[in-house]
Amino acid sequence: MTHSAHTPASLPATRSKTTLPAADTTGRARRARVEPMAVRPLRDGRYAVETDGDGETYVVDLDATTCTCPDHEIRGRRCKHLRRVALEVTARLVPPPGRRTAVCAVCGGRAFVPTTARGPALCVRHTHRPGRPVVDRETGDRLLVVAATGARADRVETDEGRLVADYPSNAEYGRHEPVFRAVYVDALRRDGPVSVYAFPASRLRPPRIEGDDGGAGADLSATADARLSAA
Numbered sequence: 001m002t003h004s005a006h007t008p009a010s011l012p013a014t015r016s017k018t019t020l021p022a023a024d025t026t027g028r029a030r031r032a033r034v035e036p037m038a039v040r041p042l043r044d045g046r047y048a049v050e051t052d053g054d055g056e057t058y059v060v061d062l063d064a065t066t067c068t069c070p071d072h073e074i075r076g077r078r079c080k081h082l083r084r085v086a087l088e089v090t091a092r093l094v095p096p097p098g099r100r101t102a103v104c105a106v107c108g109g110r111a112f113v114p115t116t117a118r119g120p121a122l123c124v125r126h127t128h129r130p131g132r133p134v135v136d137r138e139t140g141d142r143l144l145v146v147a148a149t150g151a152r153a154d155r156v157e158t159d160e161g162r163l164v165a166d167y168p169s170n171a172e173y174g175r176h177e178p179v180f181r182a183v184y185v186d187a188l189r190r191d192g193p194v195s196v197y198a199f200p201a202s203r204l205r206p207p208r209i210e211g212d213d214g215g216a217g218a219d220l221s222a223t224a225d226a227r228l229s230a231a
Contacts, residue, residue, distance in 0.1 A: 015040065017052050020087060028071075032083035039088050043115075045097040049081040060085045063097050105177045106202045119150045120178045126201055128180050134204040138169050143182040143204065146196060153177050153200040164198045173200035180204060 017036035025033060036052035047060045049067075058069040058081050066072065071079040088094045095101050095112040102121035104111045111123040128134055128145045135142055149156055153165035154175040165175040177200040187194050 017050065020084075020091075028077065028080050029083060032080040032087060035080065037081070037084050039085055039094050041094055041100065045115075047085045047094065049084060051081075062086065062089065105174060117150075120152055120176055122178060122201055128182075128201065128204055128206075133185070133207055134182060135207055136199070137203050137205055142185040142207075143197075143199075144185055144188065145180055145182045145204070147181040149179045149181065149198070151179055153179050156198055158198055164200060170200055170203060173203050175200075177201045 015038050017038045019036055020033040022030055022034050038050040040048045040050070042048055042059070045061075045063065047062070048057050049060055050057045056069075058067055060067045060081050062082070062085055065078070065082065067079050067081045069079050069081055071077050072082065085094070089096050092110075092112070098115060099112040100115045100117075102111045102113045102117070103109075104123035104126055105120035106122060106126040109123045109125075111121040113121045128148065130145050130147055132145050133142060134145055152175065153170065153173070154163055156164045156179040158164060158167075164170060164179050165173075179198050180201060181196050181198050182204065183194050183196055
């Protein structure tokens with residue numbers, strides 16, 4: 001049975017007008033923060049900014065540093081709308097250009113993925129970068145991530161011909177979660193072949209304390225690359 005913590009939830013489709021802390025700013029920088037605005041990403045990578053004072057909606061292009069408001073188009077200034085979008089992107093309140101908002105397959109929180117991405121998504125907290133040390137929640141063993149498959153655990157087969165989701169040891173992890181491939185650190189330190197194993201995303205966790213990775217890092221990552229290339 002899948003643990004409730006690993007069940008995705010829905011995210012609101014729209015946002016209400018909000019404000020940000022003034023942060024000891026003045027002028028346009030202050031107005032960008034304290035005036036109520038709603039920032040909505042558009043499919044083409046731009047942003048619609050709905051304001052409160054004049055009730056207008058303007059379109060901001062961060063890449064081109066443009067806005068359709070009079071302050072920018074007539075005066076050529078870096079307006080409050082441009083500043084507000086940049087602030088919300090930096091604060092991870094909205095996705096950066098070229099990305100869209102998705103639901104994390106592990107916690108149901110917000111994840112930003114490329115607009116063309118398909119399959120299950122993961123937020124920053126629950127993704128694993130290749131070359132990073134992780135720990136198996138079931139056994140406590142240390143591993144090194146070698147690849148992200150981008151495919152669900154109920155669709156990825158192991159070398160044994162079984163779906164990752166069908167292993168009893170993965171029963172408490174979401175069948176919808178993306179699979180990562182990893183090697184055991186101890187195997188890298190021994191002579192002989194190195195096997196690559198597949199795990200649902202939430203079965204792997206980052207090391208909790210310094211030294212929990214047993215020294216796995218850049219050196220072991222290079223060792224893994226060499227050993228796997230030679231296999």
